Amino acid sequence: MYDFPIEYDEPVFRPPSEGRSFLLQVTIGCSHNLCTYCNMYRSKQYRERSLEEIESELIKTSQYFQRLKHLPKRVFFCDGDALGASTDLLVGSLKLLEKYFPSVERVGIYATAQNMLEKTPEELRLLKAHKLSIAYLGLESGSDKVLHRIVKGNTAQDMIEGCDRLHDSGWDISIIGMLGIGGRKFSDEHVEETGKLISRISPKFFSLLTTVAVSGTPLRKMVDKGNFELLTSKELTVEMRGILSLIKPQRGEILFRANHVSNQFPLGGRLSCDTDSILRTLDQWIEQIPDGVYPNVPAHML
Numbered sequence: 371m372y373d374f375p376i377e378y379d380e381p382v383f384r385p386p387s388e389g390r391s392f393l394l395q396v397t398i399g400c401s402h403n404l405c406t407y408c409n410m411y412r413s414k415q416y417r418e419r420s421l422e423e424i425e426s427e428l429i430k431t432s433q434y435f436q437r438l439k440h441l442p443k444r445v446f447f448c449d450g451d452a453l454g455a456s457t458d459l460l461v462g463s464l465k466l467l468e469k470y471f472p473s474v475e476r477v478g479i480y481a482t483a484q485n486m487l488e489k490t491p492e493e494l495r496l497l498k499a500h501k502l503s504i505a506y507l508g509l510e511s512g513s514d515k516v517l518h519r520i521v522k523g524n525t526a527q528d529m530i531e532g533c534d535r536l537h538d539s540g541w542d543i544s545i546i547g548m549l550g551i552g553g554r555k556f557s558d559e560h561v562e563e564t565g566k567l568i569s570r571i572s573p574k575f576f577s578l579l580t581t582v583a584v585s586g587t588p589l590r591k592m593v594d595k596g597n598f599e600l601l602t603s604k605e606l607t608v609e610m611r612g613i614l615s616l617i618k619p620q621r622g623e624i625l626f627r628a629n630h631v632s633n634q635f636p637l638g639g640r641l642s643c644d645t646d647s648i649l650r651t652l653d654q655w656i657e658q659i660p661d662g663v664y665p666n667v668p669a670h671m672l
């Protein structure tokens with residue numbers, strides 16, 4: 371077997387649904403890098419890569435994939451908020467992909483609300499014309515109080531406006547929410563506002579993962595000092611039930627998934643046609659989960 375010819379600037383992250391995509395780093399790190407629960411890119415200094423670096427990687431990888439006789443159809447642009455890269459760099463990278471990987475049908479990217487709002491509708495349509503057509507947004511919560519507390523760097527209204535701009539430009543959006551991110555204190559508000567915000571945005575995809583107090587993060591320090599109470603397994607499941615029960619899609623069905631490694635049990639379906647059956651499953655789980663038990667967190671996440 372041939373060795374993969376490029377060395378990524380580690381660590382590299384991608385959404386679970388991009389597990390079979392070819393990952394291309396157009397940026398390194400995250401330009402925000404302040405969210406209290408996130409340690410993904412703390413070791414990296416944010417920068418945009420040059421088109422020369424990117425082209426050299428594409429030449430090597432296209433030869434590799436040709437030898438394997440397996441050309442990727444999907445590509446995912448990393449790192450943390452790659453949509454924040456200049457439009458010139460993104461369009462240049464997409465044109466290089468078209469040159470070296472004509473097989474590619476769709477390109478995905480991580481984005482913040484700030485990234486979305488910095489792009490004009492014309493820029494977004496140009497990117498879409500070059501197959502960059504799905505953005506993954508870490509929404510985390512619909513509550514401005516929670517967003518402020520976790521230093522997310524944007525409000526719920528920013529996320530509405532950013533997502534409207536992408537939808538109007540023909541993009542798909544996949545949104546990630548976080549169970550337990552309001553702690554016990556803001557749990558009710560987190561549920562209510564997240565249900566409302568997901569209904570308002572009505573993304574094509576919505577997933578929920580579980581808040582983990584990762585060592586070295588500000589959130590871990592808050593937990594250790596007693597300033598943030600993590601939720602038990604039962605409370606997290608009650609939050610999931612609450613959020614899903616409030617979601618009323620306004621733009622067609624939402625494909626829901628809670629299959630991240632941080633989740634206690636995998637779950638999924640279409641909102642709203644499968645909502646009742648998902649809620650029944652959650653009700654059974656809530657009855658069975660003992661009180662006072664916290665989720666098992668995989669060691670590599672701590």
Ligand code: SF4
Nearest residue numbers: 400403404405408450
């Ligand atoms: S925007 Fe995303 S990648 Fe950047 S610090 Fe926040 S959670 Fe981490």
